[in-house]
Amino acid sequence: MNLRRFFTRTPSAPAARDRLQLLLAHERASAGGSDLLAKLRDEILLAIAKHVQIDGDKVSVKMERGAQVSTLAVDIEIPFEAAAKKAA
Amino acid sequence: MGKVIVVTSGKGGVGKTTSSAALGAALAHDGDKVVVVDFDVGLRNLDLIMGAERRVVYDLVNVIQGEAKLTQALIRDKRLETLYLLPASQTRDKDNLTAEGVEKVITALKSVFDWVICDSPAGIERGATLAMRHADIAIVVTNPEVSSVRDSDRIIGLLDSKTLKAENGERMEKHLLLTRYDHARAERGDMLKVDDVLEILSIPLLGIIPESMEVLRASNLGAPVTLADERSVPAVAYFQAARRLKGEDLPITIPGERRGFFGKMFGRKAA
Numbered sequence: 001m002n003l004r005r006f007f008t009r010t011p012s013a014p015a016a017r018d019r020l021q022l023l024l025a026h027e028r029a030s031a032g033g034s035d036l037l038a039k040l041r042d043e044i045l046l047a048i049a050k051h052v053q054i055d056g057d058k059v060s061v062k063m064e065r066g067a068q069v070s071t072l073a074v075d076i077e078i079p080f081e082a083a084a085k086k087a088a
Numbered sequence: 089m090g091k092v093i094v095v096t097s098g099k100g101g102v103g104k105t106t107s108s109a110a111l112g113a114a115l116a117h118d119g120d121k122v123v124v125v126d127f128d129v130g131l132r133n134l135d136l137i138m139g140a141e142r143r144v145v146y147d148l149v150n151v152i153q154g155e156a157k158l159t160q161a162l163i164r165d166k167r168l169e170t171l172y173l174l175p176a177s178q179t180r181d182k183d184n185l186t187a188e189g190v191e192k193v194i195t196a197l198k199s200v201f202d203w204v205i206c207d208s209p210a211g212i213e214r215g216a217t218l219a220m221r222h223a224d225i226a227i228v229v230t231n232p233e234v235s236s237v238r239d240s241d242r243i244i245g246l247l248d249s250k251t252l253k254a255e256n257g258e259r260m261e262k263h264l265l266l267t268r269y270d271h272a273r274a275e276r277g278d279m280l281k282v283d284d285v286l287e288i289l290s291i292p293l294l295g296i297i298p299e300s301m302e303v304l305r306a307s308n309l310g311a312p313v314t315l316a317d318e319r320s321v322p323a324v325a326y327f328q329a330a331r332r333l334k335g336e337d338l339p340i341t342i343p344g345e346r347r348g349f350f351g352k353m354f355g356r357k358a359a
Contacts (some may be wrong), residue, residue: 011277016234017284024241055278 026065037063037070044074052078090121090198093205093333094223095265096247099237100210102231103267106303106313108207109137110323111227113232113312114330116171120202123162123172127219128209129185132176138165139310149177152189158196167315172201182215194222212246220251225261225333227294228268231268232280240264240289263294265329270299271344282342295329296344297322 029035041061048054058077064070095108112124117347126134129149135141140163146156151174158174165171174197177184197204208219220226226247230240244262266285273279286293288305298321305318314323314330321343328338 013274013277013280013284016280017288020237020280020288023238023298026246027238027241 022065022067025067036063037072040072041074046073046074052076055079090201090204091111091225091226092194092198092223093203093225094208094220094247095205095227095229095245096216096220097236098210098212098216098243099231099236102229102236103265103297103303104210105133105137106307107205107227107229107265107267107297107326108205109134109312110314111324111330112203112205112331113138113165113168114172114314115203115328115333116165116168117327119170119332121170121172121200122203122205123174123197123201124205124207125174125197125219127175127185127215128207129176129182129215130178130182131209132178134173134207134305135163135175136310137307138173138312140165140175141310144175145175148176148193149180149184151193152186153184158193161317167311179256182209182213185215185218186238187218187221190218191222212242215244216248217250219245222252223247223259223260224253225263226251227263227265228289228291229265229267230273230285230289232266232270232282232285234280235258235281237288244289244291263333264291264295265294267297267345268299269296271342277348282328293340294332295325296340296342297325 003057016079026035039061045054045059060075062073064074094172095104095111097104108124112122116122124134124138125148126132127148128134132147135144146161148158148161151158151161161174163173163175165173184258194204206223209215228240230236230245247260247262248254251260262328264286266282269282274281282293282296300320300322300324302317302320303313306313309316314321314326317323318327325343332338
Protein backbone atom coordinates (compact mmCIF):
# COMPACT_ATOMS: atom_id res chain seq x y z
CA MET A 1 0.00 0.00 0.00
CA ASN A 2 1.42 3.37 -0.90
CA LEU A 3 1.47 6.28 1.47
CA ARG A 4 -1.26 8.28 -0.16
CA ARG A 5 -3.67 5.37 -0.03
CA PHE A 6 -2.74 4.76 3.58
CA PHE A 7 -3.70 8.28 4.57
CA THR A 8 -6.85 8.60 2.48
CA ARG A 9 -8.29 5.22 3.41
CA THR A 10 -11.54 5.49 5.38
CA PRO A 11 -11.86 3.52 8.60
CA SER A 12 -13.75 0.25 8.16
CA ALA A 13 -14.79 -0.39 11.76
CA PRO A 14 -17.89 1.89 11.68
CA ALA A 15 -19.18 -0.08 8.69
CA ALA A 16 -18.65 -3.32 10.60
CA ARG A 17 -20.54 -1.96 13.59
CA ASP A 18 -23.48 -0.69 11.54
CA ARG A 19 -23.78 -3.89 9.52
CA LEU A 20 -23.74 -6.00 12.67
CA GLN A 21 -26.33 -3.89 14.46
CA LEU A 22 -28.73 -4.14 11.55
CA LEU A 23 -28.17 -7.85 10.94
CA LEU A 24 -28.51 -8.80 14.59
CA ALA A 25 -31.67 -6.77 15.02
CA HIS A 26 -33.23 -8.92 12.30
CA GLU A 27 -31.71 -12.19 13.50
CA ARG A 28 -32.88 -11.65 17.07
CA ALA A 29 -36.39 -10.97 15.83
CA SER A 30 -36.43 -14.10 13.67
CA ALA A 31 -35.11 -16.29 16.52
CA GLY A 32 -38.37 -15.50 18.32
CA GLY A 33 -40.28 -16.76 15.28
CA SER A 34 -41.48 -13.31 14.37
CA ASP A 35 -39.66 -12.74 11.11
CA LEU A 36 -42.46 -10.92 9.32
CA LEU A 37 -40.62 -10.69 6.04
CA ALA A 38 -39.99 -14.44 5.82
CA LYS A 39 -43.57 -15.18 6.83
CA LEU A 40 -44.95 -12.86 4.15
CA ARG A 41 -42.69 -14.42 1.55
CA ASP A 42 -43.90 -17.94 2.37
CA GLU A 43 -47.57 -17.00 2.53
CA ILE A 44 -47.52 -15.02 -0.68
CA LEU A 45 -45.95 -17.94 -2.52
CA LEU A 46 -48.49 -20.33 -0.99
CA ALA A 47 -51.37 -18.13 -2.05
CA ILE A 48 -50.13 -17.98 -5.62
CA ALA A 49 -49.41 -21.71 -5.73
CA LYS A 50 -53.08 -22.34 -4.99
CA HIS A 51 -54.05 -20.87 -8.36
CA VAL A 52 -51.05 -21.38 -10.57
CA GLN A 53 -48.49 -24.11 -10.82
CA ILE A 54 -45.31 -22.24 -9.99
CA ASP A 55 -42.14 -23.18 -11.72
CA GLY A 56 -39.34 -22.78 -9.17
CA ASP A 57 -37.02 -21.28 -11.77
CA LYS A 58 -39.54 -18.61 -12.70
CA VAL A 59 -39.84 -17.18 -9.22
CA SER A 60 -37.54 -14.51 -8.00
CA VAL A 61 -37.81 -13.35 -4.42
CA LYS A 62 -35.73 -10.43 -3.23
CA MET A 63 -35.53 -9.20 0.30
CA GLU A 64 -33.70 -6.19 1.55
CA ARG A 65 -33.57 -5.77 5.29
CA GLY A 66 -33.12 -2.18 6.33
CA ALA A 67 -32.98 -0.35 9.63
CA GLN A 68 -36.24 1.55 9.15
CA VAL A 69 -37.82 -0.12 6.13
CA SER A 70 -37.47 -3.57 4.65
CA THR A 71 -38.63 -4.50 1.17
CA LEU A 72 -39.91 -7.74 -0.23
CA ALA A 73 -40.15 -8.16 -3.98
CA VAL A 74 -41.76 -11.28 -5.39
CA ASP A 75 -41.46 -11.57 -9.12
CA ILE A 76 -43.26 -14.53 -10.68
CA GLU A 77 -43.55 -15.37 -14.32
CA ILE A 78 -47.03 -16.72 -14.95
CA PRO A 79 -47.28 -18.50 -18.29
CA PHE A 80 -50.04 -17.26 -20.61
CA GLU A 81 -51.75 -20.70 -20.82
CA ALA A 82 -52.06 -20.98 -17.08
CA ALA A 83 -53.59 -17.54 -16.81
CA ALA A 84 -55.98 -18.21 -19.71
CA LYS A 85 -57.08 -21.59 -18.34
CA LYS A 86 -57.94 -20.07 -14.98
CA ALA A 87 -59.91 -17.32 -16.64
CA ALA A 88 -61.89 -19.74 -18.76
CA MET B 89 -19.77 -27.30 45.56
CA GLY B 90 -17.69 -26.07 42.63
CA LYS B 91 -18.73 -23.67 39.90
CA VAL B 92 -19.21 -24.89 36.33
CA ILE B 93 -17.98 -22.54 33.61
CA VAL B 94 -18.52 -23.01 29.88
CA VAL B 95 -16.07 -21.34 27.52
CA THR B 96 -17.95 -20.94 24.26
CA SER B 97 -18.12 -18.82 21.10
CA GLY B 98 -19.98 -20.42 18.21
CA LYS B 99 -17.19 -19.54 15.82
CA GLY B 100 -14.02 -21.61 15.66
CA GLY B 101 -10.50 -20.34 16.09
CA VAL B 102 -11.32 -17.37 18.32
CA GLY B 103 -9.43 -18.68 21.36
CA LYS B 104 -11.74 -20.95 23.37
CA THR B 105 -9.11 -23.59 24.09
CA THR B 106 -6.36 -21.04 24.70
CA SER B 107 -8.65 -19.20 27.11
CA SER B 108 -9.86 -22.36 28.87
CA ALA B 109 -6.27 -23.44 29.53
CA ALA B 110 -5.07 -19.96 30.50
CA LEU B 111 -7.96 -19.26 32.89
CA GLY B 112 -7.79 -22.77 34.34
CA ALA B 113 -4.09 -22.36 35.09
CA ALA B 114 -4.63 -18.84 36.47
CA LEU B 115 -7.31 -20.08 38.88
CA ALA B 116 -5.22 -23.08 39.92
CA HIS B 117 -2.22 -20.80 40.43
CA ASP B 118 -3.89 -19.45 43.57
CA GLY B 119 -4.47 -22.96 44.90
CA ASP B 120 -8.03 -23.48 43.72
CA LYS B 121 -8.77 -27.00 42.49
CA VAL B 122 -9.51 -26.75 38.78
CA VAL B 123 -10.43 -29.24 36.09
CA VAL B 124 -10.61 -28.27 32.42
CA VAL B 125 -12.85 -30.58 30.38
CA ASP B 126 -12.45 -30.87 26.61
CA PHE B 127 -15.83 -31.33 24.91
CA ASP B 128 -14.47 -31.32 21.38
CA VAL B 129 -14.90 -35.02 20.66
CA GLY B 130 -13.03 -36.03 17.53
CA LEU B 131 -10.96 -32.83 17.40
CA ARG B 132 -9.43 -32.59 20.84
CA ASN B 133 -6.70 -30.03 21.35
CA LEU B 134 -6.79 -28.98 24.97
CA ASP B 135 -4.35 -31.79 25.80
CA LEU B 136 -1.88 -30.32 23.31
CA ILE B 137 -2.29 -26.74 24.52
CA MET B 138 -1.76 -27.88 28.11
CA GLY B 139 1.21 -30.07 27.20
CA ALA B 140 -0.38 -33.34 28.29
CA GLU B 141 -0.85 -34.96 24.87
CA ARG B 142 1.50 -37.83 25.63
CA ARG B 143 -0.20 -38.73 28.88
CA VAL B 144 -3.76 -39.27 27.63
CA VAL B 145 -4.91 -42.78 28.47
CA TYR B 146 -8.65 -42.50 28.93
CA ASP B 147 -11.03 -39.78 27.92
CA LEU B 148 -14.47 -38.28 28.55
CA VAL B 149 -16.22 -40.80 26.30
CA ASN B 150 -14.51 -43.75 28.05
CA VAL B 151 -15.84 -42.41 31.35
CA ILE B 152 -19.35 -41.87 30.00
CA GLN B 153 -19.43 -45.37 28.49
CA GLY B 154 -18.25 -46.86 31.77
CA GLU B 155 -14.96 -48.12 30.34
CA ALA B 156 -12.86 -46.09 32.74
CA LYS B 157 -13.30 -44.45 36.12
CA LEU B 158 -13.28 -40.69 36.28
CA THR B 159 -10.13 -40.74 38.43
CA GLN B 160 -8.37 -42.83 35.78
CA ALA B 161 -9.17 -40.36 33.03
CA LEU B 162 -8.15 -37.20 34.89
CA ILE B 163 -4.63 -35.98 34.08
CA ARG B 164 -2.84 -33.89 36.66
CA ASP B 165 -0.79 -30.98 35.37
CA LYS B 166 2.96 -31.37 35.85
CA ARG B 167 3.45 -27.74 36.88
CA LEU B 168 0.42 -27.03 39.07
CA GLU B 169 -0.77 -29.78 41.32
CA THR B 170 -4.31 -28.42 41.65
CA LEU B 171 -4.85 -28.28 37.87
CA TYR B 172 -6.39 -31.25 36.05
CA LEU B 173 -7.44 -32.05 32.52
CA LEU B 174 -10.18 -34.35 31.30
CA PRO B 175 -9.42 -34.97 27.62
CA ALA B 176 -11.95 -35.53 24.86
CA SER B 177 -11.93 -38.66 22.75
CA GLN B 178 -10.04 -38.35 19.50
CA THR B 179 -11.45 -41.42 17.76
CA ARG B 180 -15.12 -41.70 18.66
CA ASP B 181 -17.74 -39.50 17.16
CA LYS B 182 -19.64 -36.98 19.18
CA ASP B 183 -22.84 -39.04 19.34
CA ASN B 184 -21.15 -40.96 22.13
CA LEU B 185 -21.65 -37.97 24.37
CA THR B 186 -24.97 -38.57 26.08
CA ALA B 187 -26.86 -36.02 28.12
CA GLU B 188 -27.10 -38.38 31.12
CA GLY B 189 -23.43 -39.30 30.88
CA VAL B 190 -22.30 -35.68 30.79
CA GLU B 191 -24.56 -34.84 33.72
CA LYS B 192 -23.04 -37.63 35.82
CA VAL B 193 -19.48 -36.56 35.04
CA ILE B 194 -20.14 -32.87 35.73
CA THR B 195 -21.92 -33.65 39.00
CA ALA B 196 -19.00 -35.80 40.14
CA LEU B 197 -16.43 -33.17 39.17
CA LYS B 198 -18.36 -30.38 40.89
CA SER B 199 -18.23 -32.19 44.21
CA VAL B 200 -14.42 -32.39 44.12
CA PHE B 201 -13.23 -29.29 42.23
CA ASP B 202 -13.71 -25.57 42.90
CA TRP B 203 -13.94 -24.87 39.18
CA VAL B 204 -15.08 -27.11 36.33
CA ILE B 205 -14.20 -25.40 33.05
CA CYS B 206 -15.93 -26.85 29.99
CA ASP B 207 -14.08 -26.07 26.76
CA SER B 208 -16.82 -26.08 24.13
CA PRO B 209 -16.33 -27.13 20.52
CA ALA B 210 -17.19 -24.61 17.81
CA GLY B 211 -20.64 -24.73 16.27
CA ILE B 212 -24.06 -25.13 17.85
CA GLU B 213 -24.38 -28.91 17.62
CA ARG B 214 -24.54 -31.56 20.29
CA GLY B 215 -21.02 -31.08 21.70
CA ALA B 216 -21.52 -27.35 22.13
CA THR B 217 -25.00 -27.63 23.65
CA LEU B 218 -23.87 -30.35 26.07
CA ALA B 219 -20.83 -28.29 27.10
CA MET B 220 -23.07 -25.38 28.08
CA ARG B 221 -25.95 -27.43 29.50
CA HIS B 222 -24.81 -27.58 33.15
CA ALA B 223 -22.97 -24.28 33.35
CA ASP B 224 -23.40 -21.76 36.15
CA ILE B 225 -21.31 -19.18 34.31
CA ALA B 226 -20.68 -18.70 30.60
CA ILE B 227 -17.62 -17.05 29.12
CA VAL B 228 -18.32 -15.96 25.55
CA VAL B 229 -15.03 -15.65 23.68
CA THR B 230 -15.27 -13.10 20.87
CA ASN B 231 -12.86 -11.54 18.39
CA PRO B 232 -13.47 -7.94 17.31
CA GLU B 233 -14.59 -9.12 13.90
CA VAL B 234 -18.06 -9.30 12.32
CA SER B 235 -18.50 -13.06 11.95
CA SER B 236 -17.30 -13.74 15.48
CA VAL B 237 -19.65 -11.14 16.97
CA ARG B 238 -22.60 -12.52 15.01
CA ASP B 239 -21.91 -16.07 16.19
CA SER B 240 -21.47 -14.89 19.78
CA ASP B 241 -24.90 -13.27 19.59
CA ARG B 242 -26.34 -16.60 18.49
CA ILE B 243 -24.58 -18.42 21.32
CA ILE B 244 -25.89 -15.92 23.88
CA GLY B 245 -29.38 -16.75 22.61
CA LEU B 246 -28.71 -20.46 23.18
CA LEU B 247 -27.29 -19.82 26.65
CA ASP B 248 -30.54 -18.08 27.52
CA SER B 249 -32.75 -20.86 26.18
CA LYS B 250 -31.04 -24.27 25.97
CA THR B 251 -29.27 -24.53 29.33
CA LEU B 252 -30.54 -26.06 32.56
CA LYS B 253 -30.42 -22.64 34.21
CA ALA B 254 -32.56 -21.13 31.47
CA GLU B 255 -35.04 -24.01 31.56
CA ASN B 256 -35.41 -23.58 35.32
CA GLY B 257 -36.16 -19.91 34.80
CA GLU B 258 -32.86 -18.82 36.34
CA ARG B 259 -30.51 -16.27 34.87
CA MET B 260 -27.29 -17.51 33.31
CA GLU B 261 -24.30 -15.42 34.33
CA LYS B 262 -22.60 -14.44 31.07
CA HIS B 263 -19.27 -12.70 30.52
CA LEU B 264 -17.57 -11.44 27.40
CA LEU B 265 -13.90 -12.23 26.86
CA LEU B 266 -12.63 -10.15 23.97
CA THR B 267 -9.60 -11.86 22.46
CA ARG B 268 -7.07 -11.04 19.74
CA TYR B 269 -7.69 -7.36 20.34
CA ASP B 270 -5.36 -4.91 18.66
CA HIS B 271 -5.64 -1.52 20.32
CA ALA B 272 -3.71 0.32 17.63
CA ARG B 273 -5.90 -1.01 14.82
CA ALA B 274 -9.06 -0.20 16.77
CA GLU B 275 -7.80 3.34 17.34
CA ARG B 276 -7.14 3.71 13.62
CA GLY B 277 -10.75 2.72 12.98
CA ASP B 278 -9.88 -0.56 11.32
CA MET B 279 -11.09 -2.88 14.05
CA LEU B 280 -14.27 -2.92 16.11
CA LYS B 281 -13.62 -1.20 19.42
CA VAL B 282 -14.30 -2.69 22.84
CA ASP B 283 -17.31 -0.43 23.28
CA ASP B 284 -18.72 -1.37 19.85
CA VAL B 285 -18.69 -5.06 20.76
CA LEU B 286 -20.07 -4.40 24.25
CA GLU B 287 -22.88 -2.29 22.85
CA ILE B 288 -23.86 -4.95 20.32
CA LEU B 289 -23.67 -8.00 22.59
CA SER B 290 -24.60 -6.21 25.84
CA ILE B 291 -23.08 -8.64 28.31
CA PRO B 292 -20.50 -7.58 30.93
CA LEU B 293 -16.83 -7.63 30.04
CA LEU B 294 -14.56 -10.13 31.78
CA GLY B 295 -11.35 -9.07 30.09
CA ILE B 296 -9.53 -8.00 26.96
CA ILE B 297 -6.79 -10.25 25.67
CA PRO B 298 -4.47 -8.60 23.15
CA GLU B 299 -3.34 -10.19 19.91
CA SER B 300 0.07 -11.48 20.93
CA MET B 301 2.96 -13.64 19.78
CA GLU B 302 3.05 -15.07 23.31
CA VAL B 303 -0.08 -17.11 22.62
CA LEU B 304 1.49 -19.03 19.74
CA ARG B 305 4.72 -19.36 21.68
CA ALA B 306 2.90 -20.88 24.64
CA SER B 307 1.04 -23.35 22.42
CA ASN B 308 4.31 -24.33 20.75
CA LEU B 309 5.67 -25.12 24.20
CA GLY B 310 2.53 -26.89 25.42
CA ALA B 311 1.93 -24.53 28.32
CA PRO B 312 -1.13 -22.41 29.12
CA VAL B 313 -0.17 -18.83 28.31
CA THR B 314 -0.49 -17.95 32.00
CA LEU B 315 2.20 -20.51 32.84
CA ALA B 316 4.51 -20.04 29.85
CA ASP B 317 5.36 -16.50 30.93
CA GLU B 318 3.37 -15.16 33.87
CA ARG B 319 4.37 -11.61 33.15
CA SER B 320 3.58 -11.46 29.44
CA VAL B 321 0.81 -9.05 28.44
CA PRO B 322 -1.79 -11.75 27.59
CA ALA B 323 -0.93 -13.68 30.77
CA VAL B 324 -1.51 -10.60 32.93
CA ALA B 325 -4.84 -10.02 31.16
CA TYR B 326 -5.90 -13.63 31.82
CA PHE B 327 -4.83 -13.44 35.48
CA GLN B 328 -6.98 -10.32 35.88
CA ALA B 329 -9.92 -12.02 34.18
CA ALA B 330 -9.53 -14.96 36.59
CA ARG B 331 -9.64 -12.58 39.56
CA ARG B 332 -12.81 -10.99 38.21
CA LEU B 333 -14.33 -14.47 37.90
CA LYS B 334 -13.69 -14.89 41.60
CA GLY B 335 -15.68 -11.75 42.23
CA GLU B 336 -12.95 -9.14 42.52
CA ASP B 337 -13.91 -5.72 41.22
CA LEU B 338 -10.89 -4.82 39.10
CA PRO B 339 -10.97 -1.97 36.59
CA ILE B 340 -10.56 -3.18 33.01
CA THR B 341 -7.52 -1.95 31.17
CA ILE B 342 -7.05 -2.10 27.43
CA PRO B 343 -3.73 -3.83 26.75
CA GLY B 344 -1.50 -1.71 24.57
CA GLU B 345 -3.14 1.53 25.58
CA ARG B 346 -0.78 4.21 26.83
CA ARG B 347 -2.48 5.97 29.63
CA GLY B 348 -1.71 9.29 31.16
CA PHE B 349 -2.08 10.29 34.77
CA PHE B 350 -5.79 11.07 34.44
CA GLY B 351 -6.46 7.89 32.53
CA LYS B 352 -4.98 5.94 35.40
CA MET B 353 -7.02 7.85 37.96
CA PHE B 354 -10.30 7.40 36.16
CA GLY B 355 -9.87 3.87 34.92
CA ARG B 356 -12.55 2.10 32.97
CA LYS B 357 -14.88 0.06 35.13
CA ALA B 358 -15.95 -3.47 34.34
CA ALA B 359 -19.41 -3.23 32.81
